[in-house]
Amino acid sequence: MLLASVLSGCSDAPAPIDQPAPAPSSAASSPSEASTPSPTAETPTVGPQYVALGDSYAAAPGVPGTSGVEGCFRSSGNYAQRIAAETGLTVTDVTCSGATSADVLERQVPSITPETELVTVGIGGNDFDLFATLVQSCLSAPPPESDPSGTPCTDAIGPTVDEVLPRTAQAVGELFAAIEQAAPDAQVVVVGYPYLLPSTGTCPELVPLAAGDYPLVNEATRRLSGVLRDAAAQQGFDFVDVQGPSRGHDICSDDPWINGLQVAEDGTIPFHPFAAEQQAVAELVASVL
Numbered sequence: 380m381l382l383a384s385v386l387s388g389c390s391d392a393p394a395p396i397d398q399p400a401p402a403p404s405s406a407a408s409s410p411s412e413a414s415t416p417s418p419t420a421e422t423p424t425v426g427p428q429y430v431a432l433g434d435s436y437a438a439a440p441g442v443p444g445t446s447g448v449e450g451c452f453r454s455s456g457n458y459a460q461r462i463a464a465e466t467g468l469t470v471t472d473v474t475c476s477g478a479t480s481a482d483v484l485e486r487q488v489p490s491i492t493p494e495t496e497l498v499t500v501g502i503g504g505n506d507f508d509l510f511a512t513l514v515q516s517c518l519s520a521p522p523p524e525s526d527p528s529g530t531p532c533t534d535a536i537g538p539t540v541d542e543v544l545p546r547t548a549q550a551v552g553e554l555f556a557a558i559e560q561a562a563p564d565a566q567v568v569v570v571g572y573p574y575l576l577p578s579t580g581t582c583p584e585l586v587p588l589a590a591g592d593y594p595l596v597n598e599a600t601r602r603l604s605g606v607l608r609d610a611a612a613q614q615g616f617d618f619v620d621v622q623g624p625s626r627g628h629d630i631c632s633d634d635p636w637i638n639g640l641q642v643a644e645d646g647t648i649p650f651h652p653f654a655a656e657q658q659a660v661a662e663l664v665a666s667v668l
Contacts, residue, residue, distance in 0.1 A: 458658070530592055
């Protein structure tokens with residue numbers, strides 16, 4: 380899905396989805412970055428009360444101020460930092476752009492201790508290259524002008540989405556079980572993905588897809604969030620739905636929560652969340668704490 384593109388790089392020709400490496404200079408070298416300490420550079424003084432896990436939709440690359448430390452392009456204004464500020468919890472933010480469920484299991488879960496009180500996790504879009512396949516295949520399909528109402532991307536990779544999601548469900552399930560084992564007494568909140576595109580209409584200047592392929596992006600996002608919801612329920616975790624609240628805030632809207640094809644003026648990279656989306660997610664998570 381667009382997520383792929385969303386999690387992509389930031390050049391005019393989007394790179395694979397959640398790939399942190401070619402980060403836009405506007406995001407990686409902004410004044411905000413220079414003046415804002417990286418969340419991971421600070422050692423919690425009260426222990427890891429709150430540990431934030433996830434991919435670029437949790438790290439929020441490009442949202443002021445973003446740090447390139449560890450190649451994760453993590454924002455000090457992402458929803459984890461906002462939640463910590465609102466709750467007063469000490470946060471260990473190890474979210475990382477480009478992360479898969481396997482990456483979180485190997486590199487992020489070890490930050491959790493038995494004393495951890497809260498864990499948030501947003502993951503799945505990069506598993507088995509789901510987003511990357513969507514973005515690369517859809518944005519490299521025949522230009523919309525050649526068949527503006529066609530479905531070149533859906534025809535090419537629709538079956539791939541069907542194959543990937545069950546594998547993602549298994550990977551996410553294994554990750555959630557590991558989180559439960561690492562912090563058996565913590566409240567764990569799983570964060571879903573937002574809608575990226577409108578249910579009707581198109582905006583080819585921001586999302587250059589054939590009109591018939593717009594539904595594929597939203598369907599993939601919806602089904603991925605369903606995978607997360609089901610896995611959360613099976614493990615007894617809380618789930619925060621971002622699909623419903625994000626309706627009317629798609630890339631084509633007048634009040635978008637997700638950026639389009641170009642790097643935004645504030646540095647937000649293509650197809651990734653704006654600060655407004657991160658604030659909305661923080662409020663949604665706070666509502667279940």
